[in-house]
Amino acid sequence: MKKLNVISRKYWNRQPCNIKHSKKKLFSKEYFNEVSKKRYFVEGHIKNFVNFKKWKNKKVLEIGFGIGTDAIEFLKNGAKYNGIELSDKSHEITKKRIKIFNFKAESLIFDEAENLSKHFSKKNNFDLIYSFGVLHHSSSLQKCLREIYKIMSPKTELKVMLYAKNSYKYMMMKKKFLRYEAQKNVPVIDFYDHEDIKKLFSKFKLKEVRQDFIFPYKITPYKKNKYVKVEHFKYMNKNIFNTFRENLGEHLLITARIK
Numbered sequence: 738m739k740k741l742n743v744i745s746r747k748y749w750n751r752q753p754c755n756i757k758h759s760k761k762k763l764f765s766k767e768y769f770n771e772v773s774k775k776r777y778f779v780e781g782h783i784k785n786f787v788n789f790k791k792w793k794n795k796k797v798l799e800i801g802f803g804i805g806t807d808a809i810e811f812l813k814n815g816a817k818y819n820g821i822e823l824s825d826k827s828h829e830i831t832k833k834r835i836k837i838f839n840f841k842a843e844s845l846i847f848d849e850a851e852n853l854s855k856h857f858s859k860k861n862n863f864d865l866i867y868s869f870g871v872l873h874h875s876s877s878l879q880k881c882l883r884e885i886y887k888i889m890s891p892k893t894e895l896k897v898m899l900y901a902k903n904s905y906k907y908m909m910m911k912k913k914f915l916r917y918e919a920q921k922n923v924p925v926i927d928f929y930d931h932e933d934i935k936k937l938f939s940k941f942k943l944k945e946v947r948q949d950f951i952f953p954y955k956i957t958p959y960k961k962n963k964y965v966k967v968e969h970f971k972y973m974n975k976n977i978f979n980t981f982r983e984n985l986g987e988h989l990l991i992t993a994r995i996k
């Protein structure tokens with residue numbers, strides 16, 4: 738395994754993504770339902786980006802499924818779900834979550850994305866390969882994209898979210914107005930602009946690259962599940978907020994195919 742990923746795995750094992758999003762009894766149905774509710778309330782653009790319904794009876798591979806919130810959404814909508822995840826703790830939680838909700842995944846692999854082609858090939862004929870907020874934490878985005886390319890067939894759609902450099906969040910962090918609260922002290926984190934994406938995805942046919950998502954809430958109440966907007970967003974006109982979101986959103990939403 739890549740050295741950096743050994744460190745990364747320890748980090749994600751200590752704090753699996755969004756694990757604190759509910760105060761209900763850990764890993765109960767109620768707990769997982771609340772985690773999902775919070776995710777899609779705060780990050781409503783995910784459903785719009787993925788369109789979970791579209792993948793009914795289709796073969797889906799998710800890279801870096803975390804505690805399985807999107808996995809459940811795919812399964813709920815009838816997808817044939819496969820996943821790969823670096824953190825054994827997250828892998829274990831997702832396995833439990835899928836069982837609790839009486840779903841069945843086709844496969845749930847515990848490994849790094851850098852080893853994708855050891856587990857899958859073009860023959861899997863995936864309809865969708867999906868990865869949300871993962872590959873900018875990997876040891877090498879280039880290596881992961883090479884691995885993804887190897888296993889994509891002409892019908893595979895690739896949907897990836899990477900952090901945007903040209904974003905409100907990045908600017909505020911640079912000015913030290915904001916800290917990276919969601920993943921404090923994360924071992925690897927990268928940010929990309931549209932030019933970087935063109936270069937990184939030069940072997941792919943880019944269908945769409947767009948920005949979305951501004952987090953408008955105050956952090957302290959948010960941690961207690963209270964949604965209080967910071968003043969400048971509270972009074973911002975909706976159209977202006979949308980313009981902000983589309984131009985300076987922190988998520989780069991990429992849809993691609995192979996050439």
Ligand SMILES: C[S@@+](CC[C@H](N)C(=O)[O-])C[C@H]1O[C@@H](n2cnc3c(N)ncnc32)[C@H](O)[C@@H]1O
Pocket residue numbers: 742745746749753754755800801802803804806821822823824827848849850851868869870871874875876
């Ligand atoms: C920010 S979380 C996102 C999880 C999930 N996609 C979501 O949106 O909730 C990042 C996840 O990627 C996983 N991860 C990081 N590097 C990885 C790699 N190289 N291969 C596979 N998974 C990785 C981490 O273990 C963690 O679960």
